[in-house]
Amino acid sequence: MNTKHLKARILDLALQGKLVENSKIPNDVKSRIPSDFNPPFEIPNSWQWVKLGEIVSVTDFVANGSFATLRENVKYYNEKNYAILVRLADFTKNWDNNYIYCDKHAYDFLKKSSLKPNDIVMCNVGSLGVTFKVPDLGQPMTLAPNSILIRPLNKNILNDFLFYLFNSLFFKNSLNTIKSSTTQPKFNKTDFKTIYIPLPPLDEQEKIVKKIDELFSQIDILETSKQSLLKNIKHTKTRILDLALQGKLVKNSRIPNDVKSRIPSDFNPPFKIPNSWQWVKLGDICEISSGGTPSRNEAEFWENGTIPWLKIADIKDDYVNSSSEFITQKGLENSSAKIFKKGTLLFTIFATLGEVAILNIDASTNQAIVGLTPKKDNYITKFIFFALKNIKNSVNLIGRGATQKNINQTILKNFYIPLPPLDEQEKIVKKIDELFEILEIIENSL
Known part of the structure; x- marks a missing residue:
C-alpha cells in the first residue's frame, strides 16, 4: 500500500468535489469559468474557479537591506528576546528548538513578514511548493528569504482548506507553469497570484477539511502499522534463519548421544547444533575468489563490452539477473576480473559488508565482491546462501577500516x-523458502 499515493488521491477527489456531498443548486447555474482559463477538471455548480490573488495576500521577505547585512545578528541559541527566523530547513523538522534566532535589531527590519501560529508558508526558490503551517512557538517569528507567507483575505476562505490545496498534485502542476527556467527554479508572488484554484463555499470547505483530517489520520495509523509490520517481517525472517542454522526448524537426524559435533579447537561456537552437524570453515567447503576492475583509462576495456560486470549496487535481491555495466574480453584478460558461472554465490567484502546473492547469469565482478562455489556435491548452494545471510552481523563486527569497513x-x-x-x-x-514466500506475499500486499 502506497500511503503517499493514497493521500494524493484523496486530495484530488477533494478538489473535484467528490469527497463530501456538495451543495445542491439548480442545474442551470454553472460554475464561473473565467474566459482566460481552461479548467483541468469539472467542479460542482456551487463552486467557482478563482485567482489566488483574489482570495489571499502574499508576502515575501521584507527588510531594509539585504539578509547578508543582518547575518552578524543571527544567533544560534534560545533567548526570549530573540525572534525565530523560519527557514526552509525548518519546514521538514520536528520543531525541536534547533532554530536560528534574529535579535530584536534584525527583527525590527522584518516586522512586515512576522508570522502567526497556523500561518501558511511556502518555499518559492529551490524546493518549490514545499508548504507547512507555522506552529505556536510562544515567541516572535519572522519569515526568512526564499519563502512566501500566504493568508486568506477574508473569513470565507478557510486556512486549512488552502493548506491541503497547496499540497495537492493539481497545485504542484500549477506551480510548474509559473516557475522560471533558471538553474535554481523559482517563482515570484505576482505570478503566484494568477494561479486559478477551485473554491467551494465556506461550509463545504469545512466539511472537506474535516473529512481529509479523518482520512489522513487513519492513513497515518495504517502507515505506522505498516512500518511496524514490515519491521516484524524482517525480524521474523532473521529469526527463521537463526532457528534453521541451529537445527530447530526441521526434524534432524537421530544419532547416539555420545557422538558429538566436531568443534574445532580454534573456535568457540555461538550456539549448539545437532550431533549430526558440524562446524566447518567456508574455505574448506567453497572455492573463494574475488573479482577485479579493468582500467577505466583504457576505452577498449569497456566500450561495446558484452561481459556483465557487477558492482555492490547491482546486488539488490537474492538473485542477480543483470548488470549496470559491461566489460570487453580484453578488459577481462588485462585485469584480475574473472567470469563467475551461473549459480555462484556472491558476497560483498568492502564498504557494504555481507550482502549476498546467487548469480542467475555468467558475470564478472569488481574486487569488492567475492564468488563462492561449493567444492563438492554434498553442499547445497542455497543452504550456504542462507548461512551467509545469517552471518552478516558477525562480518560487520570484524570489518576493518575507519571510514569504509x-x-x-x-x-x-x-x-x-x-x-x-x-x-x-x-x-x-525447502522450509525456509516456504516460510519466506508467505512473508513476502504479506509484505507485497502492504
Whole structure:
C-alpha cells in the first residue's frame, strides 16, 4: 500500500468535489469559468474557479537591506528576546528548538513578514511548493528569504482548506507553469497570484477539511502499522534463519548421544547444533575468489563490452539477473576480473559488508565482491546462501577500516558456519523458502 499515493488521491477527489456531498443548486447555474482559463477538471455548480490573488495576500521577505547585512545578528541559541527566523530547513523538522534566532535589531527590519501560529508558508526558490503551517512557538517569528507567507483575505476562505490545496498534485502542476527556467527554479508572488484554484463555499470547505483530517489520520495509523509490520517481517525472517542454522526448524537426524559435533579447537561456537552437524570453515567447503576492475583509462576495456560486470549496487535481491555495466574480453584478460558461472554465490567484502546473492547469469565482478562455489556435491548452494545471510552481523563486527569497513578473503575463508548432512540441508532450504514466500506475499500486499 502506497500511503503517499493514497493521500494524493484523496486530495484530488477533494478538489473535484467528490469527497463530501456538495451543495445542491439548480442545474442551470454553472460554475464561473473565467474566459482566460481552461479548467483541468469539472467542479460542482456551487463552486467557482478563482485567482489566488483574489482570495489571499502574499508576502515575501521584507527588510531594509539585504539578509547578508543582518547575518552578524543571527544567533544560534534560545533567548526570549530573540525572534525565530523560519527557514526552509525548518519546514521538514520536528520543531525541536534547533532554530536560528534574529535579535530584536534584525527583527525590527522584518516586522512586515512576522508570522502567526497556523500561518501558511511556502518555499518559492529551490524546493518549490514545499508548504507547512507555522506552529505556536510562544515567541516572535519572522519569515526568512526564499519563502512566501500566504493568508486568506477574508473569513470565507478557510486556512486549512488552502493548506491541503497547496499540497495537492493539481497545485504542484500549477506551480510548474509559473516557475522560471533558471538553474535554481523559482517563482515570484505576482505570478503566484494568477494561479486559478477551485473554491467551494465556506461550509463545504469545512466539511472537506474535516473529512481529509479523518482520512489522513487513519492513513497515518495504517502507515505506522505498516512500518511496524514490515519491521516484524524482517525480524521474523532473521529469526527463521537463526532457528534453521541451529537445527530447530526441521526434524534432524537421530544419532547416539555420545557422538558429538566436531568443534574445532580454534573456535568457540555461538550456539549448539545437532550431533549430526558440524562446524566447518567456508574455505574448506567453497572455492573463494574475488573479482577485479579493468582500467577505466583504457576505452577498449569497456566500450561495446558484452561481459556483465557487477558492482555492490547491482546486488539488490537474492538473485542477480543483470548488470549496470559491461566489460570487453580484453578488459577481462588485462585485469584480475574473472567470469563467475551461473549459480555462484556472491558476497560483498568492502564498504557494504555481507550482502549476498546467487548469480542467475555468467558475470564478472569488481574486487569488492567475492564468488563462492561449493567444492563438492554434498553442499547445497542455497543452504550456504542462507548461512551467509545469517552471518552478516558477525562480518560487520570484524570489518576493518575507519571510514569504509572491509574484510579480506582470508578472513572470510576462516569463517565457521554450521553444516548439516545433505538431506537436512535440502529440508531446511525447502522450509525456509516456504516460510519466506508467505512473508513476502504479506509484505507485497502492504
